[in-house]
Amino acid sequence: MSVAQTHHGRFLGSRTPAPSGDARWKLVAATMRRHGYRADALIEVLHAVQGAFGFLDDDGLRFVAASLRVPYSRVYGVATFYQHFTLRPPGKHTCVVCMGTTCYIKGAQGLVEAVQDRLGVKPGQTTKDGRVSLLEARCIGSCGLAPAVVLDGAMHGKIKAEDLVGKVEEWMKHDS
């Protein structure tokens, strides 16, 4: 990649040791290498960390900061600016309710409340046993299928509150 070489004299490569021997750090390191350890690749690299570990922890942020030579506070500022990044480990299962306009006028709020009542957690929280995270999305762009939810990565359209709660209850029941 050569795009920003001209604007960023720093093409130093990095020798910052990974936080642990976890093989997933190699994936992160590969992303950094592909981007020439450029500071402007910060968001791409944070995506790589979250993709590998499911969330961003302090060790990861320090590793990325040191490798890309970006100040800690800037890394933290970027990581907390974007809604996609999370600093807390997600639950084993995730229930994302789309809160886009179309879903909203077709009753997404009711979906959130139903799950909230069942799990006792607010959007953005994970059940105490770490089993389920309830999340809200701004809009997943599946407005034709409103109201829509994403359960463990799979989209479900035109869903009813009782069906959604049913699916969430399965997660709570089974040791899957």
Place this chain on the structure above:
Amino acid sequence: MSKVRLATVWMDGCSGCHMSFLDMDERILEIADKVDLVYSPLVDIKTFPESVDVTIVEGAVSNEDDLKKAKMIRARTKILVALGDCAVTSNVPAMRNQFGTEGVLARAYLENAQINPHVPNKVIPPLLPQARPLHEFVPVDVFVPGCPPSADDIFSVVADLLAGRTPDLHGRGRFG
């Protein structure tokens, strides 16, 4: 010419604004000549009278008693003056707002109590969830910020009101 019926009220404040009022030296005689002090912590009248020309309120609205009083005073008063930062901004009384009433009461009456720790439930009126400025509950006609407002400012405002002028502190009165 009949005298102006003046009242002063002390809600959630430290009485400092009343002290500052009294601090205007011999000018207070000038005011005293023109007013009937129909209600005030400074005099021994137990009930707030029906029709009052000017009521000066010190203190934030912090408990149910304050709120009831504020509404009653407003109904019986032509010109309502919020005197000092507690009435105008809620000031120090609002510093409890971020901790919630339960936390505040526990801190005051349980954690810091030396003998017989208990939260009083008689005589003392229940706290509102937050201490808030007077104008968030009832319309206020004149604002005199300051902690406390200077005696000069208070005199100028009262003198203006007694003379039928609209008080103008522009550029003089200030929070704090």
Place this chain on the structure above:
Amino acid sequence: MTLEELQALAEKTRAAAAVAGRVVRVCQGTGCHSAGSDTVQQALARETKERGMGEAVTVMRVGCRGLCASGPIVSVSPDNLLYRSVEASDAPELAASLGGEPLERLRLPSDSPFFARQKKIALENLGQIDPESIEDYIAAGGYTALLTALASMAPAEIIQQVSVSGLRGRGGAGYPSGLKWGTVAKAAGAEKYVVCNGDEGDPGAFMDRSVMEGDPHRVLEGMTLAAYAVGAKHGFVYVRAEYPLAVSRLRKAIRQAEQYGLLGDKIGGSDFGFKVELRLGAGAFVCGEETALMASVEGQRGTPRPRPPFPAQAGLWGCPTLINNVETFANIAPIVRRGGEWYAAIGTPKSKGTKVFALSGRVVHTGLIEVPMGITLREIIFEIGGGIPDGKKFKAVQTGGPSGGCVPEKFLDMPLDYDSLVSIGSIMGSGGMIVMDETSCMVDVARYFMDFCTGESCGKCVPCRVGTAQMHRVLDDITRGTASEGDLARLEELCDMVRNTSLCGLGQSAPNPVITTLRYFRDEYEAHIRDKRCPAGRCRISQEAAA
């Protein structure tokens, strides 16, 4: 690859397709995909193979057909048949019907107004070609515009064509594209950038997603033409991370184009080179604003900065930068191929061409449509969209997302273009169009959008950061029945102030949903405040307030 080689490949691909007489196209847009269209495709492939149709029938994946609510959609050509809600279990019956009587049970009339009233330019390949096959794109005439331009047009001629076409930015504000390109072309600087804004953040919008997923090469070709026109060597596509399919399709498309020499150095044997990188957004609506987007591409917090200087003068890393959105770029290749005059003949005098809309909400046919500018809202909602379901009454249509407004019934017959929408307090925006019926409370809708803007405000400037929070508070009070008359005046004052003093477009337009609902549905506000009542029966008026 030269133009001759390109044409030869197109011929070869078309000839191969012609051998297979019948083509079954299975929509793999996100909507159909989530309804299981991948298993439908596998089942159809298996069935046709087992029936020995292997040579005569091709089963292929295509991009979004538009009718998302009726997915999975399957089409059969040359018979011109459309099937809806196809399930894997329908595959045997459907396969058996090929070449014979159509399967009426699942049939969707292809002359229905949903299709007949549309005019497809940006979307012309969607639903026709395999988005993961560059050969398919080339066979459909793809990259011809680029290689022809590189061989025989000067950069200024391309800008000239774009200017003549009258194309205006499809991302929202409608800035004339030719003018923007000209500014970047003229700007001094050895290094220039072309950025494609694929950060489709408006809730209720999925136009750009469908284009990136269904015809990624079209976007790349448009960007490359732009780069040649303005003198850029590097480009970025900024895509929402929430669109994983678009990301993978674009990634694949970039790789394919590089392999064919249609991206990279010496494109088409010319001296012109252009490289494209993908950059993933990470969930920030404000990054649709161009200065915020650039900050994000540079790996920073996506906060906007005051303009001027405009990106055309000082953009990415301070270099002149051309930013257009996905749909804008998708229109470029046809304009260059067929000429600006051709495009300018479509639409209205001030808004040329077509516009893609994501039609959703309380409407019978929800989905993706492309219509000529100047069409009326009534035609879109009641003819293409099939009207309001369940015998309910139309109340409003929301255009432009959180930056737009709610358009009431009295404007349904107004010809739709950039300027007419602005004149009634809304905006074209990127093309989200959400229909609401009598069950929607307009105060609640305004509160919803303000909640959105409060959460998406970057926090840099005071009016937007605190003003949206205060407006949201008032709206919340109104919907709970705890607001007073004075609150309404204060709300209007805040709208005026936030609109006029905010740093960027997000804040400047955040009051729009409130302003338009106040203008057209003031009685609903007053009912909440005075009578402590929600006319739509949607809001939960607090017991205390009602008493």
Place this chain on the structure above:
Amino acid sequence: MSPAAPGVVTFVMDGKDVSARADQTVLAVAREHNVAIPTLCALEGLSTVGACRLCLVEIAGSPKLQPACVLKATEGLNVSTRSERLDKYRKMIVELLLSERNHVCSVCVSNGHCDLQSLAQSLGIDHVRFPYLYPSFAVDASHARFTLDHNRCVLCTRCVRVCDEVEGAHTWDVMGRGIRSQVITGLKQPWGESESCTTCGKCVQVCPTGALSEKGKSVAEMRKRRDFLPYLTQMREEHA
């Protein structure tokens, strides 16, 4: 009239002709001419961000207000630095700031020496018409010499900029977004545990309110010294 000298422009400010260097901002020119434009985020010696919106001015012939701290002096420009509308907006902006956090002036180290407090005073704000939001914010007293009180922060980012641009440490930044934004040190660590802070104190001195203060200062005792900033930047330019 002779043509303007190279690099010099003439424009109209509040109805009067003024001349300026072409690289000057309208704010700088206004200050040279003793025209008071309220500011909060702008500080001479730091980059401009145009964030507080207090210095917005009107430009004849344009519906858009522009921040004077960013707006460059150009030939023929016609700006108004005061108007009923601008006064109203400026007042509202300061009111919004006062409603946003817990600015209890009476018990603040900066009482009497605070930019926000004096702005409110000079704009004639005697009360805040917007409901106070009373958010919950902590005080960070972990640093040996300084205190950070988020309750009094206006998010002007002067601390962030001075630390990055002048001190070169970039200890500070902003986290979160919107109404939830807050300034942080390092990975949102306690300030005293930040590896990069040099304890130079520049952030404290440029802070317009009592959000950053020196320890040991009581109510109204914190006076900020900012003379170093133009001097430092000037010295750097000369030695660059």
